[in-house]
Amino acid sequence: MGRKKVLAVIHTVAYGKRLLEVLSLLEADFRLQVVFTAPPHAFGDDVPAFLARLGSVVLPWAQATRMTFDLALAAGPRGVQYIDAPLITLPHGANYLKRVTEGPNAGVAGLRRQDLLPGGRLPAAVVVPHHAELRELARDCPEALPLAHVTGDPVHDRITASLPLRAAYRRALGLDEGQKLVVAVSTWGADSSFGRFDALLPRLIGELPAPRYRTALLVHPNVWAGHGAYQVRSWLARCGQLGIGIMPPEADWRSVLIAADWIIGDHGSVSLYGTLTGAPMLLATSSEREINPSSPAAALAAHAPTLSPTHPLVDQLDYAAQEYRPEEYAAIGSRITSEPGRFNRNMRKLMYGLLGMGQPAHEPVTVPLPEPLPLNAWAPGHGEVSA
Template identity: 40%
Template sequence: MTDSTPGTAPSPGDRDADERVSALDPDWTTVNASLRVLGVIHNVASATRLVDVLAALESDPRVQVFVTWTRSSIFSGGVADFLSDLGFPDISWTKARKTEFDLAVTTSLGGDLHELRAPILRLPHGMGYNKYLARKPETGNRKPETGNRKPETGNAKPVFGLSPEWLMHEGRLIPSAIVLSHTEQRERLARDCPEALPAALVAGDPCYDRLVASVVQRRRYRRAFGVRGDQSLLVVSSTWGEKALFGRHPRLVSQLLGELAADEYRVALVLHPNVWHDAGPGQVEAWTASARRSGLILVPPREGWRAALVAADAVIGDHGSTSYYAAALGRPVLLDDGGRDAVAPDSPIAALLRTAATLDPRRRAAPQLATAHAVSAETTKIASQWVTSEPGRSLTLLRRAMYDLMRAPEPDFPPVLATVPVPPATEPEPTALWTIVEWGGAAREVSVRRFPAAVLERPSPDDQTGMLVVRDDERDARMAALADVVCCPSSDLPCPEDEWAAEVLRDHPGAQVALAYAADRVRLVSRWRERAEITVRSAPHDLDPSLLASVLAERVLTGTAPERLADLSPLTITAGSTARVAFTSAAT
């Protein structure tokens, strides 16, 4: 029911066919666009791909784009906000079905699309056509179709987007053009729904083309995600459903954060929009709360996942399109095979699942990632072979088809293939680190391994000699109370150093050392009121200054007098990469 409160506008899709839309009325428009295009949205997942395609119509004043929401998908969350943010006139599904358009573009097949009064351009909203999905009663009023053939008598399942039940209505083909990303899909379409073959259009993959074009921005994406030059970015990707990686192993990201040293890895999580809008964004954030406190990069559902793939050094995924795109980009992939029976065995994703290293969550991640790297040449070959037949040309071919369907000449300029946007600044790194300092055979060589404390259930037996180093702004009261060392960047100190140190040691009864640090100096105060001022003489420009501070704190905790810390210089620190640091110290 529409909210009847005075001054409250009905939400998109709730209005009736008598609604007035100024852009549909030439008496009220400023630019009298002669070509009306309808973008059909089913859910956020399909809407994100629609945006890629509508870009082909940019800069043409003859075109006016409208959007509508079929409300045929059970995943309705986030759609109203997406419609609003798109900025195109949105009209109700009822109005859309009663209005003539020159073209309708859809990236899904739910709803009564056969009622639209426009030629329909249909595209997949993922990497081609791979998954089984039978039409359910709530997705439209059409009866399952078998075309002009006898129904199958074997065990064949309908592949979403290629089978008659999705493409036909009462013996009539619904789309005017069915976009295929690769010629192999034409063969499967000919087998599953030969009636649709005349409408097939091999036009490549606009999403993959944007990914490839964006590789030149890789360093910018990595910087935005907070990945230092000596770190690897591990992206964990999950499609939706009970067979999806996140559904089968919801604690995997926490497990990875607890296994992989924070100085060597950043971990990002990419969830299918249906996961976000099934459970709700608040619930997704609640499920990942401890992981996010441990430095997890939680990529939002609309955009950011493509920048993450470009920035990634490796991807852990499943049978979703994101894993396939990652492999096609050349990223090593480690795949969960729980969804193997959810995809057609002759599909590209099935071929990738057969080739890639298989994830075993019971085993440590590092050896499995090494296996994924070892077979990455094979997975890249498989994925890149089937991802597109028209690399770099998808938007050009799609625009040509769109104007052909509208019976209008194309503009005399090419469409713009845009790189994906740089994501906003990511979540900060963890503020509580279980820190293990191991001295080598030489007195001035040290190895440091740091792990987010929020996801560690208990240190492993060989980690008992570690110490808990906590930032002074740590919000977990338990972590703050357990801290051995409390630290703060000098630039973030809320008061003069001596006052700050005194308050820290007073308010954190378990803390033995307070540290304020910057790239060129470390100020150390122990519970025994010993003080030292360390001046850094030389160090790599990208060295995390908290590393040296942690090593010096460990020496004080094990009995080194602060005034003797300079005896350690020059110090070789290995934490993922190796750095040589020279410094002096003075007791204060």
């Protein structure tokens, strides 16, 4: 039986985790063969191990660029102009949160001309999560506007579908009755909260008394790839010895975010997804220089309390809980997608339309997230390969 070929272009672990969410919509269709390739990328060193854990067919980049496919998916622009296939581009995180403010490539990252037309070539479809992105697209790359499809956000939908399982996730993490979970999250780059971990970690270790508090660290895969897993583990070794959970970059962070009692974050996607969970938030840092001012990350930065270097951490957590207003954070979270709960339906329709095939005769259900491993079992390679 002749099968149509779908190519997943995996630049980094972060991009790969997002594409796995999309590829799940093609499961159980014997008419399709999905293969993977990994273009050269500064943060791509961990991709071969990531793909090996999947057990996937992986084509060398040089071979992939000489072949023809019936559909290709990419969450980043590098090299995709060399792919011979109808190409769908999509964001690899929540919304389009970051901007470049200097140089000839200034603009909103992901919506600039060089992001959407690498090598001057238009994709077959540009996936965006919210209708608000269409205004940015019309301004920065009007040629791509007719190709835009507002599909929603898969991570938003998985998190909201999984909120009723919060108690199960907490039990799976090994939290006892009455224990509080503080989750510190970081994007990547000099302005991320990881860039200030040398000040934050001693406070997490010294100011949150056990056993009342447990702590988990969720660090962007680009940090692990950029510095090397050995170096990140070395920097955080003392934290692990003292019982802080350090999530491996390949693991699924979303159930841990749902389980949190507090989130200490920054201007990255994971912090923004935290607005969906009902957990009070503190921002360890928030880079005005990097934040797209029209994005929900800017609204979060203007609203969430900022971590103070001079006040006790427990007092600040209590303050964040007292000041937390669910409806205010829900308003920020609602800006992640204008198609809540409909990503699977919209994205599957788009893919099968480009493939020229009828969709499977069943609803593409949003499946709740699996339970996480216990905090004390986290180690590189033990995490489930997931989005």
